Amino acid sequence: MNRNPRYDILFEPVKIGPVTAPNRFYQVPHASGMTEANPRVRSAFRETKAEGGWGVVSTGALSIHPSSDDSPLPYARLWDKNDIRSHALCCDAIHSHGALAAAELWHGGASVMNRTSRIPPYSPSGISWAATHVGFMGNLRPRIMDKKDIRDVIAWQVAAAKRAKNAGFDIVYIYAGMGYLGYEFLLEEYNHRSDEYGGSVKNRVRFVREMIESTKDAVGNNCGVALRISLEELRSKSSDSHSSEAHEVVELLSDLPDLWDVKMDSSPTDCGASRFRPECAHEPIIDFVKKVTEKPVVGVGRFTSPDTMVSQIKRGVLDLIGGARPSIADPFLPNKINEGREGDIRECIGCNICISSWHDGVPVRCTQNATAGEEWRKGWHPERFETPGSDDSILIVGGGPAGLEAGLTAARRGYQVTIADKNTQMGGRLIYETQLPGLTEWGRITDYRLNALKTMSNVNLYLDSNLEVNDILGLEHSRIGIATGAHWTKALYSSLEIAAAELNRPDVYTPDDLALGMIPEGPSLVYDFDNYYLGGVIAESLALQDINVSYATPAGHASAWTIMTNELPFVHQSLEKSGVEVYTQMLLNDFDGKKVTLSNIFTNKPKSLAIKSVIIVGLRLPNDQLYNQLMSRSSEFAQAGIKSVECIGDALAPGALVHAVYSGHEFARQLDRPPDELYLRDIPIAESPPNKVI
Ligand code: ADP
Numbered sequence: 001m002n003r004n005p006r007y008d009i010l011f012e013p014v015k016i017g018p019v020t021a022p023n024r025f026y027q028v029p030h031a032s033g034m035t036e037a038n039p040r041v042r043s044a045f046r047e048t049k050a051e052g053g054w055g056v057v058s059t060g061a062l063s064i065h066p067s068s069d070d071s072p073l074p075y076a077r078l079w080d081k082n083d084i085r086s087h088a089l090c091c092d093a094i095h096s097h098g099a100l101a102a103a104e105l106w107h108g109g110a111s112v113m114n115r116t117s118r119i120p121p122y123s124p125s126g127i128s129w130a131a132t133h134v135g136f137m138g139n140l141r142p143r144i145m146d147k148k149d150i151r152d153v154i155a156w157q158v159a160a161a162k163r164a165k166n167a168g169f170d171i172v173y174i175y176a177g178m179g180y181l182g183y184e185f186l187l188e189e190y191n192h193r194s195d196e197y198g199g200s201v202k203n204r205v206r207f208v209r210e211m212i213e214s215t216k217d218a219v220g221n222n223c224g225v226a227l228r229i230s231l232e233e234l235r236s237k238s239s240d241s242h243s244s245e246a247h248e249v250v251e252l253l254s255d256l257p258d259l260w261d262v263k264m265d266s267s268p269t270d271c272g273a274s275r276f277r278p279e280c281a282h283e284p285i286i287d288f289v290k291k292v293t294e295k296p297v298v299g300v301g302r303f304t305s306p307d308t309m310v311s312q313i314k315r316g317v318l319d320l321i322g323g324a325r326p327s328i329a330d331p332f333l334p335n336k337i338n339e340g341r342e343g344d345i346r347e348c349i350g351c352n353i354c355i356s357s358w359h360d361g362v363p364v365r366c367t368q369n370a371t372a373g374e375e376w377r378k379g380w381h382p383e384r385f386e387t388p389g390s391d392d393s394i395l396i397v398g399g400g401p402a403g404l405e406a407g408l409t410a411a412r413r414g415y416q417v418t419i420a421d422k423n424t425q426m427g428g429r430l431i432y433e434t435q436l437p438g439l440t441e442w443g444r445i446t447d448y449r450l451n452a453l454k455t456m457s458n459v460n461l462y463l464d465s466n467l468e469v470n471d472i473l474g475l476e477h478s479r480i481g482i483a484t485g486a487h488w489t490k491a492l493y494s495s496l497e498i499a500a501a502e503l504n505r506p507d508v509y510t511p512d513d514l515a516l517g518m519i520p521e522g523p524s525l526v527y528d529f530d531n532y533y534l535g536g537v538i539a540e541s542l543a544l545q546d547i548n549v550s551y552a553t554p555a556g557h558a559s560a561w562t563i564m565t566n567e568l569p570f571v572h573q574s575l576e577k578s579g580v581e582v583y584t585q586m587l588l589n590d591f592d593g594k595k596v597t598l599s600n601i602f603t604n605k606p607k608s609l610a611i612k613s614v615i616i617v618g619l620r621l622p623n624d625q626l627y628n629q630l631m632s633r634s635s636e637f638a639q640a641g642i643k644s645v646e647c648i649g650d651a652l653a654p655g656a657l658v659h660a661v662y663s664g665h666e667f668a669r670q671l672d673r674p675p676d677e678l679y680l681r682d683i684p685i686a687e688s689p690p691n692k693v694i
């Protein structure tokens with residue numbers, strides 16, 4: 001198919017200082033959790049995006065010096081010759097597809113704890129950053145930089161920029177965003193200095209200006225020099241001479257950088273989850289930048305619609321369409337638009353599981369794209385599939401996220417695939433969950449897969465088909481995937497921090513009951529020890545139905561695990577807005593239909609609430625009966641032509657959607673492959689002997 005001429009503008013080249021981006025698709029710097037310990041994993045991950053048409057592919061933050069040490073988080077470094085080699089591998093791979101490679105040089109200032117290097121963190125005025133955020137919490141306060149420290153950091157930036165150029169990068173960054181050192185100089189809250197680096201906006205900009213000037217002197221003839229800056233807080237500050245301090249900062253630096261990469265200030269707003277932030281959420285903050293500078297501007301907004309992208313350019317908001325999450329969910333997004341296949345884009349759902357991987361300290365994982373991070377390790381390409389090793393036909397029982405992904409991947413490999421679901425709709429748990437507040441976009445998981453499956457001639461989809469063992473034995477399929485999901489139980493939570501006896505009463509519900517349309521009588525209590533999104537979302541949903549609802553959890557926060565996806569602050573805000581009373585650190589001890597008795601998990605202090613129904617969002621167990629029944633008749637498999645039966649997704653191990661999709665994908669990739677092949681294990685590139693850190 002040909003490209004829709006409406007999208008031609010997206011494929012125009014853009015000059016960035018001495019280099020030219022081949023199109024307007026710019027994979028902005030984003031964390032990958034891939035460090036110098038896994039250079040091949042990293043290189044293949046970034047290369048796939050270049051292959052998929054992104055004109056610029058950036059690294060995540062690259063520390064310029066051991067005084068910017070984010071351990072134990074999985075950060076990357078550009079400190080020495082071995083690091084140059086490691087990144088050269090990535091640059092070469094990106095260049096092999098005609099894209100530019102960008103290095104996000106980074107000094108974390110007071111936001112890092114330097115736990116490995118043991119260097120007291122650097123800061124303009126000794127003010128710690130986000131000291132209450134679990135990821136950044138520490139009890140070492142930063143040192144106040146003197147003039148020599150400032151000169152040192154600039155010298156380290158210059159040295160790192162030269163190393164970046166030697167590694168093959170085309171664009172190098174100065175980072176003044178997200179609480180890092182440059183940002184701390186810009187913000188008066190962090191910068192209390194009385195010298196020429198503090199006080200007026202002009203003085204506060206000086207450090208960033210010197211970083212840009214020195215970097216340009218060092219590599220500006222060969223590399224584009226980009227400034228990445230957060231403007232949210234600065235825009236909220238009034239200025240005597242400008243509309244805001246953000247306007248003043250941008251005007252003071254206007255044409256100094258070759259590229260402006262503009263964004264919000266903190267992860268929850270910068271990478272807002274779709275539950276709380278729509279596409280284009282950055283625009284009201286960054287919309288003025290292009291009016292102030294002649295230099296190109298890149299920005300993000302979880303863009304997946306080419307029409308929105310075109311509108312950003314035509315309305316003069318951006319010159320380059322930045323993508324982090326959309327490029328993870330679909331590395332081939334640009335090529336699909338170029339080929340007139342925009343309907344095939346696997347759109348990011350905004351769940352922020354990719355961000356949780358960073359907090360977990362592992363390479364990036366994505367709900368929509370099971371191949372992310374597995375390009376080298378498992379040899380999985382997002383768009384290319386190994387041909388079948390046999391003419392086996394595949395039966396998938398269950399059309400939830402795991403079953404649909406298994407079926408689609410097997411069909412793309414070329415197998416004959418049947419997916420049967422007992423429901424009248426495909427989608428499994430998503431049928432209910434996408435009706436809950438803020439979760440509509442998660443329907444993209446089902447839509448993307450069903451849309452693709454429906455066009456394939458080697459696929460049969462059956463609804464209303466509750467398969468039993470005899471059906472499966474009689475259907476003449478040789479490989480069976482059991483993707484029958486999981487169920488929520490009424491188990492409580494014990495003081496030993498494990499699930500305890502069930503609270504079995506008719507006025508006690510699980511999410512499965514609500515999915516079937518049952519409506520609990522208010523006042524209700526949602527008791528949540530699953531700790532991810534569902535308990536909080538159900539509480540919100542009941543409140544929207546005018547049911548008086550409270551929420552209790554043994555954890556310290558509502559939906560406590562959402563700290564990993566940057567949603568936690570917004571979960572609390574939205575429960576508060578919905579009028580849901582939140583009780584944390586609570587065990588549920590008793591419920592008699594009129595009142596519930598809670599007690600503090602640490603002190604045992606009791607608390608009674610007048611409650612008529614309880615919804616327990618706690619322990620899930622697999623729906624593995626069908627699998628077990630089938631396996632108990634394995635002696636009949638040969639006669640039925642069955643070669644293998646496998647449990648996948650929640651039916652194997654109940655988890656988040658990312659686990660179900662991954663499990664389904666793996667099932668299909670493993671068909672006719674040796675069962676003992678797990679993955680390749682990466683090792684650091686270390687051609688030089690260990691260096692002294694300087
Ligand atoms: P997962 O997240 O692992 O995909 P889900 O719970 O979302 O799990 O989906 C499981 C799907 O399996 C549901 O759509 C359910 O209707 C279907 N299912 C469960 N048991 C059977 C069965 N015996 N025959 C057909 N479909 C089934």
Ligand code: SF4
Pocket residue numbers: 324325326328329347348349350351352353354355365366367368369
């Ligand atoms: Fe988007 Fe979720 Fe994938 Fe991240 S994990 S890229 S938010 S779909």
